[in-house]
Amino acid sequence: MAAPSAERERRRFGQRLLTDPARLFQHNAWDNVEWSEEQESSARSKVQENSSQLLPQDKQAFFSNGLVAVQRWLRNFMLLECSWDFWPWMFPEEYEVNAKRYWDDFYKIHENGFFKDRHWLFTEFPELAPNRTSSQNGDSLHEFSTKEESNSDGLGRCENGHCSLETRTEGQFNLLQSTAEVCTEDLAAQEHRELTQRAGDYPGSAASYRVLEVGCGAGNTVFPILQTNNDPGLFVYCCDFSTTAVDLVQNNAEYDSSRCFAFVHDLCNDQSPFPMPEESLDIVILIFVLSAILPEKMQSVVSRLSRLLKPGGMILLRDYGRYDLAQLRFKKGQCLSENFYVRGDGTRVYFFTQDELNHLFTTAGLEKIQNVVDRRLQVNRGKQMTMYRVWIQCKYRKPGTPRA
Numbered sequence: 506m507a508a509p510s511a512e513r514e515r516r517r518f519g520q521r522l523l524t525d526p527a528r529l530f531q532h533n534a535w536d537n538v539e540w541s542e543e544q545e546s547s548a549r550s551k552v553q554e555n556s557s558q559l560l561p562q563d564k565q566a567f568f569s570n571g572l573v574a575v576q577r578w579l580r581n582f583m584l585l586e587c588s589w590d591f592w593p594w595m596f597p598e599e600y601e602v603n604a605k606r607y608w609d610d611f612y613k614i615h616e617n618g619f620f621k622d623r624h625w626l627f628t629e630f631p632e633l634a635p636n637r638t639s640s641q642n643g644d645s646l647h648e649f650s651t652k653e654e655s656n657s658d659g660l661g662r663c664e665n666g667h668c669s670l671e672t673r674t675e676g677q678f679n680l681l682q683s684t685a686e687v688c689t690e691d692l693a694a695q696e697h698r699e700l701t702q703r704a705g706d707y708p709g710s711a712a713s714y715r716v717l718e719v720g721c722g723a724g725n726t727v728f729p730i731l732q733t734n735n736d737p738g739l740f741v742y743c744c745d746f747s748t749t750a751v752d753l754v755q756n757n758a759e760y761d762s763s764r765c766f767a768f769v770h771d772l773c774n775d776q777s778p779f780p781m782p783e784e785s786l787d788i789v790i791l792i793f794v795l796s797a798i799l800p801e802k803m804q805s806v807v808s809r810l811s812r813l814l815k816p817g818g819m820i821l822l823r824d825y826g827r828y829d830l831a832q833l834r835f836k837k838g839q840c841l842s843e844n845f846y847v848r849g850d851g852t853r854v855y856f857f858t859q860d861e862l863n864h865l866f867t868t869a870g871l872e873k874i875q876n877v878v879d880r881r882l883q884v885n886r887g888k889q890m891t892m893y894r895v896w897i898q899c900k901y902r903k904p905g906t907p908r909a
């Protein structure tokens with residue numbers, strides 16, 4: 506019985522298979538593309554080449570000791586005076602300490618015009634709208650390839666993420682602004698703690714189906730869920746550590762506080778409470794988010810999220826796979842650690858294997874429902890160019906019988 510189920514999983518990614526090479530330029534994208542030995546080995550060499558200049562450990566230790574202000578001053582100076590490629594090599598800690606700031610800058614520049622809405626979600630993850638029929642779910646391939654994947658990294662970003670560096674201003678690194686944000690977060694955390702302490706009295710406590718999206722950005726997943734799933738028992742939480750992103754969600758005309766609760770939360774801060782108790786969620790969804798987190802911190806993030814799930818609840822993930830085009834396009838000097846890179850705008854990205862994700866989820870006590878690799882060939886028909894994308898999609902379930 507295993508084979509038909511695996512077959513069904515594969516078909517979900519789309520049915521457009523390239524069986525006749527002569528038809529290559531007849532469509533925008535082809536699904537489940539097989540990689541040849543040479544292609545795999547060429548990808549491996551490109552990654553070896555672009556990761557050959559990692560930051561030496563002694564420099565990491567030196568710069569991790571509270572020199573953030575000096576780093577920032579130096580960084581601003583160097584951005585004016587030096588080549589960008591030099592920066593990641595010198596100051597990798599910068600990207601961890603200031604991760605939130607880089608994403609804030611990203612959303613200040615792009616607001617909600619960057620990541621497109623993702624209606625393909627319901628084909629790949631019917632759990633987000635369990636009452637919909639499969640015929641209502643549409644053609645995921647069409648939605649995904651025409652709206653998003655025509656750009657270089659599957660998220661609609663500019664080439665290699667290098668779109669926003671030149672548009673930064675000194676004001677975006679203003680320390681006063683940073684202090685104000687920290688205070689707002691402290692107050693929000695205190696408010697959440699008080700809410701969860703009062704058992705049964707938290708946002709969405711009356712709902713029968715609770716979904717949390719982590720790293721929600723501008724809401725390109727949350728709003729399609731709210732539009733598509735009309736179950737009156739649905740409540741959607743979403744969080745991001747970027748206050749700018751959360752503001753964008755809260756100020757969206759479609760934000761409805763009776764069905765949704767957006768809050769600022771840093772996944773890497775395990776002291777920061779969630780607004781809902783443990784074992785209260787049906788679904789946690791991560792779309793291209795885990796890859797933005799420092800690899801050493803991923804396990805504790807996943808384990809903490811898993812504790813929020815009800816027995817029978819699921820984590821859904823879609824993220825970058827090893828040797829995706831975006832990984833191969835990085836240049837020397839942008840690699841922070843193995844398979845972990847910094848983009849030109851200061852945001853970071855990791856490229857996973859299926860085994861790594863399986864290890865993270867099973868260590869968190871979850872059982873595999875799906876862990877598939879989506880190898881897609883995108884075609885730029887105008888330029889007669891081909892681009893090989895690799896994404897991984899996972900569903901992992903918390904064991905136990907769902908409570909009524």
Ligand SMILES: C[S@@+](CC[C@H](N)C(=O)[O-])C[C@H]1O[C@@H](n2cnc3c(N)ncnc32)[C@H](O)[C@@H]1O
Nearest residue numbers: 608620720721722745746747771772773792797
């Ligand atoms: C590539 S974007 C994806 C956004 C969104 N999931 C979507 O699909 O449009 C990654 C998101 O993760 C958020 N993020 C990165 N690290 C985070 C952390 N430690 N805690 C919370 N959010 C984080 C970023 O602010 C950003 O919004």
